[in-house]
Amino acid sequence: MGVTAVLVGGTFAGLLSVTGAPRTPTAHAAQPKAKTPVTAAPSQKVPSQTAPSRTAPSQPVRAQKAPASVVQIVAHPDDDLFFMNPDVSQSLRSGSPLTSVYLTAGESDGVNARPRDAAGTLADKADYAEARQNGIRAAYAEMVTGSRTSPWERVAIPTAGGATAEMDTLRAEPQVKLVWLQIREAGSTTGDRPHSLNGLWHGRIPALGSQRSSGTPVGADFTYTKDQVVATIAGLLDRFRPTFVRMQDPSPGTYPETGKLRDHQDHLYGARFTQAALARYADVPGHPHVGVQNYLGYPTSLLPHTLDPETAGAKLKTLETYAWLDGVNDCGTAAGCGDLKVAARPGGRGWTQTVRYARGTSTSWVQRDGAGGLHAFSVLDGRLAAWRQPAGGGAWRGPVLLPGGGLDSGVTSVTLPDGRIAVFGTRTVLADGPAGYRREVVTTAQAAPGGVFAAWRSLGTPERGDADGTSDISAPAVTVAGDGRATVVLRDSRHRLTAREQLADGGWGPWRVLGGTDVYGDPVAATDGTGRGYVFASTPKTVLAWAQQRPGGPLTGPVRTGLPATTLALSASAAPDGDGVRLWFRKPASGDLRSADFSGVAPVSPVTELPGAGVAGFGPVSGGDGLLAVRSRTGFLATAPHGRAGARPVWSLEGFLFSGAPDAGTDGVAAIGLDGRLHWTPAER
Structure with a gap:
């Protein structure tokens, strides 16, 4: 829950010190117990909030039956396994429908061999595309059924773009499907390849052709225009009607010294085609509300690992199956049963040891209004979704979707001194012409405490243009001065912090660089009892901090906190005893939780x-x-009480998968499920 953090006394250097006395007792690993949260279905009232039911601690936790449906859209076969797992395997285990869509055939140079063996191997793009399909089918079958040879039904289906795609259905679990669009890939990570999704997006070619796999039921080659690709993806969304979409990062940034993309061009432009399709699908009447999560790709190689050894090991095993590491031909085709290029390095460049959301990690999206009611915010259908619980408790109501589309996942919110609530986020503009693609910061606030929200206001962007840094800005963090003036802080594509301050007349000053180097992830902010704002941001090695020297003054820094490396995702809130700010983060490659006061x-x-x-x-x-x-x-x-003297954290698991990050507050914990619902776990009294 978004709260105003309080720090006390001291100089700037002192305010960034870590207290010696631990506020949270050492955890003792306990068997998690399960409880069922209250859920607020889209456009429905929720049941009265009663004490959550519990199962015995020894009973395994199963996902609740809910109308969740996931569609994953990636550029190449294996992008989902490298960059979206373990989220993929968790969805598969939940039993909810899951469809993975592969935009390109991933044919590369057509050589299915380890690099050391490539010289004597004949190139066959159709066969290599088939081998990659076989590897994906084996990996998914193994994740779902335990057997990589569990059979699939392969059929051709018409697309809304006027061509044909392949759809595979797992016989043992028919809610699991794979869709192969088989569009030609770029064949180069960053090289100039006009005949690619990149070239099609920018109008360098009128249409892009296909590369069918050797075993596909799709009977004829085809071409797609830019609009036909968008229509095809939108048509698949309409066919499978997801409540949640996983996709790659449409703005991974560039290297300033070379101008080259940090990620594969197919990843970037495949994600932009997906964004355009989601915007089109948002206008289709009657579809379920859709949440979205973006995943970072190649840049994860440079960042601390996020997964504990057990989870990383399971992810690697799935990649080894895809890579056909044992060489046993159990798929029945001459093309091969997996991707031997990956077999040379099934862990990628550290990719199996990590997963990272490109945005959507805010833990400050629930606020209390001046009347005592609670408000929760998320993004559904590219619009701000708002839920409200009246003062004194009772049923949550919502969501109400505010006007204005194009919002990215990961909004944050603050309560202003007069009791009004303001929401900040970023919006993607999919424009043709000179302006082209861009991302900008936007905000909206209630006209009066507890009232309606005003129209979105654009605060622009510190970026010079999409070509310089692919519009790569983080989600914003916000501090609020005692007179209500806000300061918005975000990371730019050069991995520095930038800020824009609100003026006394309600206008906004220019964007200015706050500094810092190698800043990744989303910054977080807090405000002390005197009204001075603080901002924290991660680098691969430590955490940096900025602070206001006086209430409402400019943020200055960065100052090194001396903290160790984190997995980048931070959250800041008031310490349980009200004395100062607690910063939460995780230890790399472990999942262990850490805090600093x-x-x-x-x-x-x-x-x-x-x-x-x-x-x-x-x-x-x-x-x-x-x-x-x-x-x-x-x-x-997973939820637990903390910060109470002598108490040992006892964890409870809620039986649902959720998006983004949870928000824990005095009254309970909120999370947005993959079903698009607000799940609320009341605090136990």
Whole structure:
């Protein structure tokens, strides 16, 4: 829950010190117990909030039956396994419908061999595309059924773009489907390839052709125009009617020294075609509300690993199956049963040891209004979705979708001094002409406490243009001064922090560079009791901090906190006893939880740790107001009380998969399920 954090006394250097006394007791790994949260279905009332039911601690937690349906859209076969797992395997285990869509055939140079063996291997693009399909089918079958040879039904289906695609259905679990569009790939990570999704997006070619696999039931070659690709993806969304879409990062940035893309061009432009299709699908009447998650690709190689050894090992095993590591021909085709290029390095460049959301990690999306009611915010159908619980408790109502589309996942919110709530986020503009593609910061606020929200206001972007950095800006963090003026902070494509301050007349000053180098992820912000704002941001090696020297003054820094490396995702909230700010993060390659308290009264001391805590997992830690909420190794929400003297954290698992990050507050924990619903776990009194 978004709260105003309080720091006390001291100089700027002192305010960034870590207190010596641990505020959270050492965790003891406990068997998680299961409980059922209250859920608010889209456009429906929720049941009265009663004490959640529980199962015995020894009973395994199963996903709740809910109308969740996931569609994953990636550029190449294996992008989902490298960059979206373990989320993929968790969805498969839940039993909910899951469809993976592969935009290109992934034919590369047509050589299915380890690099050391490539010289004597004949090139055959149709066969290599077939081998990659066989590897994906084996990997998915193994994740779902335990057997990589579990059979599939392969059929041709018409597309809304006027061509034909292949759809594979797992016989043993027919809710699992794979769709192969078989569009030609670029054949180069960053090289100039006009006949590619990149060239088609920018109008360098009028249409892009196909590359059919040797075993496909699709009987004829085809071409797609730019609009036909968008129509094809939108048509698949309409066919499978997802409540949640996983996709790649449409703005991975460039290297400033060379101008080259940080990620594969097919990843980037495949994601932009997907964005355009989602925008078109949002106008289709009667479809379920859709949430979206973006995943970082190649840049994860440079960043600390996020997965614990057990989860990373399971992810690697799936990639080894895809890579046909044992060479046993059990798929029955001469093309091969997997991707031997990957067999040379099935772990990728550290990719099986990590998964990272490109945005959508805010833990400050629930706020209390001036009347005591609670408000929760997310993004569905590219619009701001708002839920409300009246003062005094009772049923949550919502979501209400506010006007204005194009919002990216990952909004954050603040309560202003007069009791109004303001929401900040980024919006993608899919424009033709000179302006082209761009991402900008936007905000909206209630006209009065508890009232309606005004129209979105654009705060622009610190980026010079999409060509310079692919519009790669983070989600914003926000501090609010005592007079209500806000400061918006974000990371730009050069991996520095930039800020824009609100003026006394309500207008906004220019974007200015705050500095810092190698900043990744989304920054987080807090405000102390005197009204001074603080911002924290991660680098691959430590955490940097900025602070206002006086209430409402400019942010200055960066100052090195002395904290160790994190997995980048941070959250900040008031410490449980009200004395200072607690910063939460995770230890790399473990899932362990860590916290550091900033109170300005003690020198730097070791961080407080919750080793493993029986839940592991990855992503942000929401630790406000006596409750702790995290994503567990299972993908389910895990909650526990914390910060109470002598108390040992006892974890409870909620039986649903969720998107983004949870928000823990005084009254309970909120999370947005993959079903598009607000799930609310009331605090136990």
